[in-house]
Amino acid sequence: MHLKFPMTLMALMIGATGMTTAQAYEGDWKRGRVYYRGVCTTCHTAQGSSPISPNARTMDEWSAYLKADKHAGGKDTVSQYVGKAYRDSIKESNKAAEKYADVPDEELMEDVRVFLLKGAKDGDSPASCS
Ligand code: HEC
Numbered sequence: 001m002h003l004k005f006p007m008t009l010m011a012l013m014i015g016a017t018g019m020t021t022a023q024a025y026e027g028d029w030k031r032g033r034v035y036y037r038g039v040c041t042t043c044h045t046a047q048g049s050s051p052i053s054p055n056a057r058t059m060d061e062w063s064a065y066l067k068a069d070k071h072a073g074g075k076d077t078v079s080q081y082v083g084k085a086y087r088d089s090i091k092e093s094n095k096a097a098e099k100y101a102d103v104p105d106e107e108l109m110e111d112v113r114v115f116l117l118k119g120a121k122d123g124d125s126p127a128s129c130s
Contacts (some may be wrong), residue, residue, distance in 0.1 A: 025107055031100065032115030033127070035108060040081065040097025048072075054119030055126035062116045066109075080107045 044052045059067070071078045080086055083105050091098040092129070100108060119127030 005058060017061070025110055027107075027110035027114030028046050028113075029111065029115040029118050031108070032111035033102075033119075035096050035100060036112055036115055039087075039090070039094060040112075042094065043081075053128045054116050054123070055121050056119055057116075059117045059120040062120050063112075066113055066116070070073070081107070082112060089126060 041051050044050065054062070065077060067078045069079050071081065084101075087097040087101050091101050102113075115127075118124045
């Protein structure tokens, strides 16, 4: 009789934890910042016309941009540069890509998203690119 209650409680707790994980992943802005600066900015500085600071746009503008998922004037997508395949292709020479090589695409995308929103012009802590 003594054992029954704790077991039930444990089952409930495991069930509840499982549910939260499946429901929503909360982005890690610190990881997003490392990735944005290490991968996105590195390329913008090398190939683009400017480094593209998070604080160059508002939260609404970033949300709309990421939702549309059209990058470099629609030439390709933002999600492609977050994806595992891209990380794999540059990880030999890129520390951030190597560090997060095994992070699921959706999680890393969410990390980058929360970093950009936080660093937006009207975000919690407007951030430049470096
Ligand atoms: C392989 C190089 C490369 C990588 C990696 C890259 N970009 Fe870009 N990005 C560009 C180029 C080239 C442009 C277009 C020229 C410009 O505006 O500087 C651009 C433009 C942009 C723009 C300006 C609007 C637009 O789409 O034209 C944003 C915002 C942007 N990139 C976000 C990102 C984010 C977020 C990541 C990382 C997840 C990323 N980029 C990764 C090369 C890259």
